[in-house]
Amino acid sequence: MTNRTRVELAVAILAALLASACGSTAHASASSASTPAVTATCQQVGAVLSDGPDPDSDPVGYAEAQILPLRHISTPDPALHAAIGQLADAYQQVFASSGKSSSAKEAVSVASNKLNSICPGAAS
Numbered sequence: 001m002t003n004r005t006r007v008e009l010a011v012a013i014l015a016a017l018l019a020s021a022c023g024s025t026a027h028a029s030a031s032s033a034s035t036p037a038v039t040a041t042c043q044q045v046g047a048v049l050s051d052g053p054d055p056d057s058d059p060v061g062y063a064e065a066q067i068l069p070l071r072h073i074s075t076p077d078p079a080l081h082a083a084i085g086q087l088a089d090a091y092q093q094v095f096a097s098s099g100k101s102s103s104a105k106e107a108v109s110v111a112s113n114k115l116n117s118i119c120p121g122a123a124s
Contacts, residue, residue: 037075037076037077038075038077038080038118038119041073041075041077041080041084041119042080042118042119042122044073045070045073045084045115045119045122045123046119046121046122048066048069048070048073049066049122049123051065051069052065052066053065059094059099060094060095060098060099063091063092063094063095063099063108064091064095066087066088066091067088067091067092067095070084070085070087070088070091071085071088077118079118080115080118080119083111083114083115083117083118083119084115086107086110086111086114086115087108087111087112087114087115087123089107089111090104090107090108090110090111090112091108093107093108094107094108111123112124
């Protein structure tokens with residue numbers, strides 16, 4: 001499955017989840033209404049991060065392959081949006097340094113941990 005197909009599938013899932021949330025009662029809290037969207041976004045992030053070169057054999061190519069797809073993911077959840085942006089920025093640092101910057105590698109680790117705290121296992 002191509003990255004584009006995965007993104008399109010994730011967007012379709014998100015749209016279906018949002019449509020079903022709109023049909024629920026009007027008294028639902030804001031946090032419960034955003035849960036399906038966050039779940040769908042987490043699935044989309046996981047799909048993006050599972051695509052591309054092998055991160056162990058080509059860490060720079062993997063980093064490069066993740067930057068734009070991550071930047072194209074949108075979510076109504078501010079914490080998740082920030083975590084995705086932080087990971088994209090960290091991958092940009094790895095790519096810009098040709099994988100030679102230890103601070104860039106640490107930034108990926110920190111950003112991955114932050115993202116995993118919201119989306120368990122997405123950035124594994």
